[in-house]
Amino acid sequence: MLQLTWDDVGGLSAVKQRLQEAVLWPQQHADALSRLGATAPKGVLLYGPPGCSKTLLARAVAATAGLNFLSVKGGELYSKYVGESERAVAALFARARGATPAIVFFDEIDGLVAARGDAGSSGVGERVLAQLLTELDGLQPRLGVVVLAATNRPDKVDPALLRPGRFDRLLLVPPPDAAARQEILRVHTRNTPLAADVDLADLAARTQGFTGADISALCREAAMSALEEDLGTAAVAARHFNLALLRVQPSSSPSSDTMAMYDQFQRHTGLAVA
């Protein structure tokens, strides 16, 4: 796989900056932090709608910082055998400690540690949560292990994980606005010759409601349309994007209730963390 850089992530400059601080400063500016008595966040939770760059951001910050990247999807660690899931969590952190500096990334963390009462009666969720809290509480900043997680449902994550000293930086990764969509279009057409009639600003305006993942699909579809028309074609033109816009539908936008929940979360955690 090609090495990712920040240039592969369109838009989101404020999120990139805060993520970079959380991950890079403890590695690169440990002295400056301790001079001011500041501690870097132990864990960062990225939250927002599906397809809007959370995984991409995690991979990009690991790559730019030169950190090993150990990634696991919430549900993957679940096992019906007693004790297996907790052992899997412990083994993951042991691997990270053996590969420092490293990022441990929990994708869809709500699938691993749903808030108590949501996880059914098996008790696996509670034991996994307890193990994860033990691992987080045992992490020392200088050990070189940073924990990132992503979720679409921060309201489903057990609040114990969000206390200071655990996932204590929460970053909303919002759906892209027009300016961000233009940058994402630029990222996904970087290696594509475009005809002079392709106007990325105009396409950004016409892709309201598209996520980053949708825009990536749109650009792929435009290139395919150009090749369907003429396998020898040298460039993708505006008409190919018009065809692609008929074929690629935006993902369903988060409901206003979901956006309100994200908003409330941001305000609530903003106050809690300040």
Ligand code: ATP
């Ligand atoms: P989910 O919640 O479904 O896991 P996610 O928020 O983690 O989604 P990603 O996996 O980061 O979303 O994005 C999916 C794909 O969409 C990326 O691999 C990339 O091709 C494209 N994409 C998303 N956001 C951006 C962006 N800001 N810039 C460029 N490409 C993007």
